[in-house]
Amino acid sequence: MPKLLAALALGAAALLLAPRADAAWPPLPWLVRDAAAPADHDAGLWVYGQVAAGFSGRFADAGDASRFDLGRAEVGLAWLGDAPDAGLVLQLDGVRSADPESLLGVDGNALVLTLSRAFGVVRGRLGDGAVTVTGRLGIVPDPFVAAAEEGYDLRAVASVLADSGGFFDRADLGAGVRVGLLDDAVTLDLAAMNGEGASQLELDDRLNVHAQLEVVPWRPRFLGGEGRLALVAAYRDGTRGAGGARDDRFAAAVTFTHPRLGVGVETALAWGFAQRGDRDALGVAAWVRGEIVPRYLGLYARYDWEDLDRAADDAVATRLHVGVTTDLPAPDGVLGRLRVFVGYRAERFGGSAGAVPGVTAASDADVVLVGIEAVGVAR
Amino acid sequence: MASLAALTACLPLAAGCDEASDPRAAWLAGTLAEDNLPFALREPASVLGKYRKMAADPYAFFRGTAAQFARDAVEPGGAGHFKTAYATADTASVLLVGDPHPENIGTFRPPDGALFVDFNDYDAARYGPYHLDVRRLATGFLVACEGLGARGDVDRDEVALAVGRAYAETILALAVGEPLPSAAAEADAGRIGHRLLKKAREDGQAREELDDYTLVAGNGRALADGVLEPPTVPGVVEDELAPVTAETRAFVDGLVARYQASLAAPRPAGFFRVKDVRRRLGAGVASYPLWRFYVLVEGEGDGPDDDVILEVKEVWDPLALAGLDLPRARAWGDNGERVVTAQRTLQGRADADPLLGWATAGAHAFRVRERTKFQRGFGVDELREKVAARDWRGADVVAFARLAGRLLAEAHARAPRLGGGDAATAIAAALHGDAAGFARETAAFAAVYRDQVLADHERFRDLLARDEHALLP
Numbered sequence: 020m021p022k023l024l025a026a027l028a029l030g031a032a033a034l035l036l037a038p039r040a041d042a043a044w045p046p047l048p049w050l051v052r053d054a055a056a057p058a059d060h061d062a063g064l065w066v067y068g069q070v071a072a073g074f075s076g077r078f079a080d081a082g083d084a085s086r087f088d089l090g091r092a093e094v095g096l097a098w099l100g101d102a103p104d105a106g107l108v109l110q111l112d113g114v115r116s117a118d119p120e121s122l123l124g125v126d127g128n129a130l131v132l133t134l135s136r137a138f139g140v141v142r143g144r145l146g147d148g149a150v151t152v153t154g155r156l157g158i159v160p161d162p163f164v165a166a167a168e169e170g171y172d173l174r175a176v177a178s179v180l181a182d183s184g185g186f187f188d189r190a191d192l193g194a195g196v197r198v199g200l201l202d203d204a205v206t207l208d209l210a211a212m213n214g215e216g217a218s219q220l221e222l223d224d225r226l227n228v229h230a231q232l233e234v235v236p237w238r239p240r241f242l243g244g245e246g247r248l249a250l251v252a253a254y255r256d257g258t259r260g261a262g263g264a265r266d267d268r269f270a271a272a273v274t275f276t277h278p279r280l281g282v283g284v285e286t287a288l289a290w291g292f293a294q295r296g297d298r299d300a301l302g303v304a305a306w307v308r309g310e311i312v313p314r315y316l317g318l319y320a321r322y323d324w325e326d327l328d329r330a331a332d333d334a335v336a337t338r339l340h341v342g343v344t345t346d347l348p349a350p351d352g353v354l355g356r357l358r359v360f361v362g363y364r365a366e367r368f369g370g371s372a373g374a375v376p377g378v379t380a381a382s383d384a385d386v387v388l389v390g391i392e393a394v395g396v397a398r
Numbered sequence: 399m400a401s402l403a404a405l406t407a408c409l410p411l412a413a414g415c416d417e418a419s420d421p422r423a424a425w426l427a428g429t430l431a432e433d434n435l436p437f438a439l440r441e442p443a444s445v446l447g448k449y450r451k452m453a454a455d456p457y458a459f460f461r462g463t464a465a466q467f468a469r470d471a472v473e474p475g476g477a478g479h480f481k482t483a484y485a486t487a488d489t490a491s492v493l494l495v496g497d498p499h500p501e502n503i504g505t506f507r508p509p510d511g512a513l514f515v516d517f518n519d520y521d522a523a524r525y526g527p528y529h530l531d532v533r534r535l536a537t538g539f540l541v542a543c544e545g546l547g548a549r550g551d552v553d554r555d556e557v558a559l560a561v562g563r564a565y566a567e568t569i570l571a572l573a574v575g576e577p578l579p580s581a582a583a584e585a586d587a588g589r590i591g592h593r594l595l596k597k598a599r600e601d602g603q604a605r606e607e608l609d610d611y612t613l614v615a616g617n618g619r620a621l622a623d624g625v626l627e628p629p630t631v632p633g634v635v636e637d638e639l640a641p642v643t644a645e646t647r648a649f650v651d652g653l654v655a656r657y658q659a660s661l662a663a664p665r666p667a668g669f670f671r672v673k674d675v676r677r678r679l680g681a682g683v684a685s686y687p688l689w690r691f692y693v694l695v696e697g698e699g700d701g702p703d704d705d706v707i708l709e710v711k712e713v714w715d716p717l718a719l720a721g722l723d724l725p726r727a728r729a730w731g732d733n734g735e736r737v738v739t740a741q742r743t744l745q746g747r748a749d750a751d752p753l754l755g756w757a758t759a760g761a762h763a764f765r766v767r768e769r770t771k772f773q774r775g776f777g778v779d780e781l782r783e784k785v786a787a788r789d790w791r792g793a794d795v796v797a798f799a800r801l802a803g804r805l806l807a808e809a810h811a812r813a814p815r816l817g818g819g820d821a822a823t824a825i826a827a828a829l830h831g832d833a834a835g836f837a838r839e840t841a842a843f844a845a846v847y848r849d850q851v852l853a854d855h856e857r858f859r860d861l862l863a864r865d866e867h868a869l870l871p
Contacts, residue, residue: 077725080487082817084725120524120724121715122733123761222431222871260428261869264421293720294428296421298475328474370481374472374490374721375527377481381490382721 062101063398068094071175073360073390080380089113089130090390091174103141110136135217136160136190151199158217159195161187162208162231163253163270167285170247170276173308173319175392176340176362179285180304181270184325186287187255188216193226206233214257214266227257227266244278257291265291280309292327299329317344319362325372333369340364342388355395362388422477423857426466430858431869433465436714437687438870444687446866447634451683452855453862454631457501457778459855460541461683464497464522464534466854467847468717471530477850480843482529484836488824491724493813494531495744496522496716497684498806499538500798504775505598506750513598515591516745516805518775521685521765523740524716525724525816528825529840535806536561536844539799541851542778546785551792555841557799562840564803566833572811573826588797589790590781594774602772607707611639611692611769612674619702621674621694635680639692642675650675650691653710653757657766660738660755662748671696673705688712689762692769707769708753712762713737724816732756734763744809 071091077084092113099106112135117124125131138157145152164187167179181187193212199205207230214227231253239246250273257266267290274283289300306321321340328334342362349355364386373382430449431438438445452462470478495502495517504518536558543554571578587595610626612619627637642650651672658670674694681690689712697704713733730736734756742748753768767773776798784790811822829836861868 079723081490081723082725118718120718120728122728122730122736122763123715125761127731128728220435220871222428222435260424261431262424262427264424264428291421292475293473294425294432295473295475296424298421328479331474331479334474371479372474374719374723375482375485376474376479377483378485378487378490378527380487381485381527382723384723 062099065097065099065396065398066095067097067396069174069392069394071390071392073175073388075386075388077384077386079384081382081384091178091392092130093135095136104143105139105141107139108136109134133218134158149201151197151203153197153199154194155197156194158190158192159210159212160190161212162195162197162210162229163187163251163255163268163272164189166231166233166249166251166253167270167272167274167283169249170274170281171283171306172276172281173306173321175358175390175394176319176342176360177321177323177338180302180323180325181285181287184287184300184302184304184323185293186268186270186289186300186302190217191215191227192217192221195229204235207231208233208253214259222261223258223263225258225263227255229253229255229257242277242279246275246277248275249273259291260294262294264294265296266294267291279313280307282307297330301326301329314346317346318342319344319360327372331371334371335369336372336382337367338364349395353395353397355393355397358392358394360388360390360392362390364388420857422854423861426854426857427861427869429466429469430463431871434687434869435871441687442870445870448683448686449858449862449866449869450631451634451686453859454634455545456852456855457541457545458683459858460538460851461499461501462686463851463854464684465717467534467537468530468719470847470850471533472719472721478533478843478847480846482839484828484830484832484839485527485529486824486828488815488819489529489821489828490527490722491525491816492528492531492810492821492825493740493744493816494522494524494526494528495520495740495806495809496524496531498531498535498802500535500542500776500781500802501538501778502775503594503802503805504773505594506745506747507598507602507770507772508747508749509752512747513595513772514746514750515587515594515801516747516750517809518773520737520741520744521713522716523737523744524719525729526719526722528810528821530719531806531810532562532565532803532840533843533847535802536799536840537847537851539795539802540844540848542781543795544848544852545778545782552785552795553792555845556792556796558841558844559837560796560799561803561806561844562837563833564800565807565840566829566836568804568807569811569822569825570829570831570833572807573820573822578808588801589794590776590798591801593784594776598772598774601774602770604771606771607769608705611676611707612694612705614702617702619673619694619705621676621692621707623676627680637681638679639676640679642677642691646677646691647675649759650693650710653759653764654693654695654708654766656759657710657755657757657764660735660757660766661753662742662755663752665753666698668696669698669706678709685711688714689764706753708766709769710757710764710766713756713765714763729816732758732763734758734765737765740813743813746805746808 072089074087095110097108111132113130114133115128116131117128136158138155138159140155142153164181167181177183182189191212195210198207210229211226213221214223215221233251235249237248252271255268259266270287272285284305286303292298292300302325304323308319310317319342323338325336342360344358344360347357366384368379368382370377375381434445452459470476502517502519505513505515507513539557543552613622622639625638629636654670654672676692678690678692691710693708695706697706738756751767755766757764815821
């Protein structure tokens with residue numbers, strides 16, 4: 020309990036001391052999703068990045084612990100051309116070189132940089148430009164993860180369910196085509212990827228095929244920004260591992276995002292999970308974020324519900340995230356922000372969901388975290 | 399989406415389509431390929447040899463699939479993900495032997511000469527739920543007994559019960575400070591334990607390891623070369639010493655030089671002067687593809703008769719227990735330190751092997767031990783022979799299972815839990831005084847998982863029969 024109080028006090032102090040931000044925050048991650056430059060972004064060489072670091076106190080019957088984490092460290096280069104309409108994206112992620120329990124890291128367990136995205140993109144327009152066709156090749160972002168992340172803006176706290184729940188890999192070697200209709204109000208993605216994720220050696224000779232439909236029917240302007248209602252559904256026919264274990268997915272998300280608020284529901288259904296072709300899993304996540312006092316005070320909440328083995332009686336794990344944020348202005352010339360956040364996370368496991376079946380207390384935990392996130396784009 | 403499935407089904411270049419109709423076979427293939435990937439990239443033939451060894455016998459398959467056992471035990475949907483009534487959050491952070499099974503039991507002789515029996519392989523040692531160790535041990539006994547066929551009078555249910563009951567009774571006694579003679583002591587070893595100790599004493603005193611692995615030429619002794627035992631399974635090295643390159647020799651010399659700092663007690667200067675080095679091939683099942691060197695060192699005196707053989711064996715990560723989010727799980731600097739400190743902590747005598755130590759070279763970690771016949775391991779083949787010949791009866795096997803259960807309980811009780819706290823007290827609290835119930839739960843698990851191992855072994859043989867290269871990258 021003293022650790023909990025100290026963490027809360029630290030977070031409160033960080034909130035009170037944070038200076039006022041004075042720059043509007045646009046929905047940033049267009050680069051992250053697709054380097055085919057939208058018309059309102061200039062061609063050129065862009066640098067983008069996101070770093071999130073924090074301190075957390077974990078309180079559990081299995082043992083309390085506190086630690087500093089580097090939750091996310093990404094830096095990317097994107098060259099965007101307009102004649103031809105093409106681009107190239109290279110992104111590096113900083114990751115620990117060993118799993119939490121592994122002793123086989125690089126120089127202990129050093130942070131290493133990995134090439135997490137490396138793809139080329141070309142875009143053509145048909146007719147009067149109402150139809151666009153975009154092709155990508157290389158280490159490409161997963162289409163559903165990218166779609167679910169658009170406007171999500173809570174990646175420093177937790178990545179979207181599709182990623183954090185192990186349903187999809189963030190990126191993989193492959194190629195994809197996107198067809199956009201009605202000024203991209205309707206987009207269809209088709210992609211073929213290796214299926215092991217960008218950081219694994221390919222052991223499965225089959226390709227994963229991913230089909231996705233996204234509709235953006237409403238883009239209202241209010242509170243000084245543009246809102247975006249998006250509905251996306253995807254299906255993946257996949258296999259994993261040398262045995263070709265079934266790894267199929269259905270996923271869907273409905274989000275409404277705006278620079279000052281966002282709300283979303285995301286679901287993923289797995290037929291075949293963690294190389295077990297006969298294991299089905301289902302996840303649902305709902306999230307909300309909003310600026311109560313613009314730039315001074317934001318709130319977020321997210322609830323994840325995952326049935327990790329649908330054949331079992333009680334294999335449900337839940338996570339509740341709640342927290343507050345405050346933003347600091349970015350340096351001149353950088354489109355971005357510096358955000359401080361203080362949050363709480365409750366992790367609860369059903370009797371068949373944890374590593375020690377029948378002993379939920381071995382897995383349940385309460386986590387308090389204080390973090391800082393820097394994110395920006397510059398040309 | 400049937401059309402997508404049909405499209406992707408046309409894409410494979412290698413075997414695998416058939417596995418899709420058997421998810422368990424696909425999982426086996428996928429996880430085995432993943433686990434052995436580093437070795438397959440380094441020396442594909444060594445992994446093929448391991449697979450052939452595993453295919454030849456269900457017990458060898460059991461030994462080679464400890465990582466699959468761990469996945470099954472902790473992952474939702476796993477074939478061994480069964481609830482227990484005898485665990486708490488506190489019992490999830492016990493220092494485990496990691497892979498206790500009958501063939502990982504053997505003899506040791508500390509400097510005072512008091513031979514004893516204990517677990518002899520700590521490559522998989524880590525913190526985790528104690529009952530996984532007990533379940534692994536009980537399952538190992540049942541798989542070992544499976545090879546007995548109709549021979550003998552072994553009551554397999556009683557064997558599995560004996561492991562759990564002896565474990566629980568020992569923990570309950572230790573938790574209340576009840577004085578117990580160590581199960582490792584010779585007087586309590588039973589007929590099978592006595593046989594182990596007798597052979598170890600005879601072969602150790604005769605220094606049989608020098609006869610087996612060295613040659614005397616002129617005034618000097620050198621390690622032998624070539625095949626020492628012919629293969630019993632086609633394509634599997636049984637026992638072979640292979641010469642090393644000058645580069646490897648320098649690598650091993652460096653390891654031996656560095657390892658001396660890890661010894662519990664220093665040795666005289668000159669003891670570790672390296673006289674010869676060979677690569678040992680054919681040992682182990684799970685560790686078959688690992689680098690293992692035999693190093694002949696000078697020993698106490700200059701003559702050839704007191705030369706000592708060291709085994710320098712590569713060690714990798716312990717078994718992964720996905721989802722077990724233990725704080726401070728990286729309790730060791732490297733895997734060599736992990737294995738050696740676990741052995742010194744969990745064994746009945748910290749000085750069981752005075753030459754036990756470790757060394758690292760870049761990302762590689764090695765455990766060093768004395769290769770002496772005083773350290774003799776139990777063999778399932780011998781169990782089969784002795785039971786068939788009626789030299790060992792069912793009661794002897796039950797007594798050995800009881801001994802193993804007691805040894806495991808004593809091991810768990812010796813080390814504090816991760817983050818502190820007495821392990822025996824925590825486990826005893828979880829047992830609620832119900833040794834019989836714990837034994838029944840353990841035996842029930844072992845019976846179910848034994849059947850899973852036997853079925854998986856058949857699947858594995860089918861996989862290899864179709865294409866033994868399918869599990870290589």
